[in-house]
Amino acid sequence: MYSCFHLVNNSPWPLFLSLSIMNFLFSNVFWWHYNFIYLFFMNFFVLILVMFFWLNDVDSESFFGLHTGMVVNGLRIGIILFIVSEVCFFFSFFWSFFHNCWSPSILIYSWPPCNLSNFIIDPFGLPLLNTILLLSSGVSITMCHHNIFFQNAIMTNISFLLTILYGLIFLFVQFSEYQLSNISINSTIYGSVFFLLTGFHGLHVIVGLVMISYSFFRFFLNLTVSSNHMVGFEVAAWYWHFVDVVWLFLYIFLYWYGYNMI
Numbered sequence: 001m002y003s004c005f006h007l008v009n010n011s012p013w014p015l016f017l018s019l020s021i022m023n024f025l026f027s028n029v030f031w032w033h034y035n036f037i038y039l040f041f042m043n044f045f046v047l048i049l050v051m052f053f054w055l056n057d058v059d060s061e062s063f064f065g066l067h068t069g070m071v072v073n074g075l076r077i078g079i080i081l082f083i084v085s086e087v088c089f090f091f092s093f094f095w096s097f098f099h100n101c102w103s104p105s106i107l108i109y110s111w112p113p114c115n116l117s118n119f120i121i122d123p124f125g126l127p128l129l130n131t132i133l134l135l136s137s138g139v140s141i142t143m144c145h146h147n148i149f150f151q152n153a154i155m156t157n158i159s160f161l162l163t164i165l166y167g168l169i170f171l172f173v174q175f176s177e178y179q180l181s182n183i184s185i186n187s188t189i190y191g192s193v194f195f196l197l198t199g200f201h202g203l204h205v206i207v208g209l210v211m212i213s214y215s216f217f218r219f220f221l222n223l224t225v226s227s228n229h230m231v232g233f234e235v236a237a238w239y240w241h242f243v244d245v246v247w248l249f250l251y252i253f254l255y256w257y258g259y260n261m262i
Helices: 013-034 037-064 069-102 126-149 153-180 188-220 231-260
Strands: none
Touching: 013 037, 037 188, 037 231, 069 188, 069 231, 126 153, 126 231, 153 188, 188 231
C-alpha cells in the first residue's frame, strides 16, 4: 500500500552508534587516567565508521524512491529540531558561565578566580586564529552550496576541500591550545566550564566534518549530491553554520569577555 511516509526497516546502526558512543566516552576516561591513547583513537575510528555507514543507509533509501516530499520535509524539520536541542544544550553551559561570572561564590571570590588570573588564555592568540578559520569555513561551505546549485563541479570540490581543511586545522589548533594551557578541567569552576564548552564544541566540529566529508565523498563519486538532490548536504551545511555561531559566542564571551574581566 502506498504511503507518503517511509516506514524504516530494522537497522543495527542506532544500537551500534549508542555502543560506539559509550565506548568512546569510556576510552576518554582511560586516556585521562591511564594514558591509553590508542584505545581512544580506536573507538573514535569505530564511531566515525558507524556514522558513515548509517549515513550511507539513509542515502541509499533515496535511490528506491523512499524519500518522498513528506519524508524530505520531515528530515529538514528533524535537523532543525535537533539544532534547537543543541542550542538548549549549549545554553545550559553558558548559563553556568554567566552565573559564576556575575555572581561568583565565596569560594572563588572573583571571576576569573584569583589563582588563575595569570593563566587565562589571550583571546588574540590561538582563539582568534580559530575564529578566522571557522568563519572562513562558513564562507567556503556557502560557496559550495552556491557551486552545487549552479553545477560547477570543480569549484564545488575545491569548496568542499577548503571547508574540511579549515575544520581539521581548527581541531589541531584547539588541541594545541589545550596542550599549551596551564589550566585543566579540575582548575575550579572556571576550568570546568571552559573545557566543557570548548570540548563539546570540538566534538560538534568533528560531527560536522563527518557529515561534510560524507557529502563530499558522494559528490566526488557523482552519486547523489546535485542541484535538485542535496538534502543531506543542506543538513550538513546548516549544522556547520550552527557550529560557527556557537564558536562566535564562545570567543566573544568565554575568551574575550572573560579575559577583559581580569
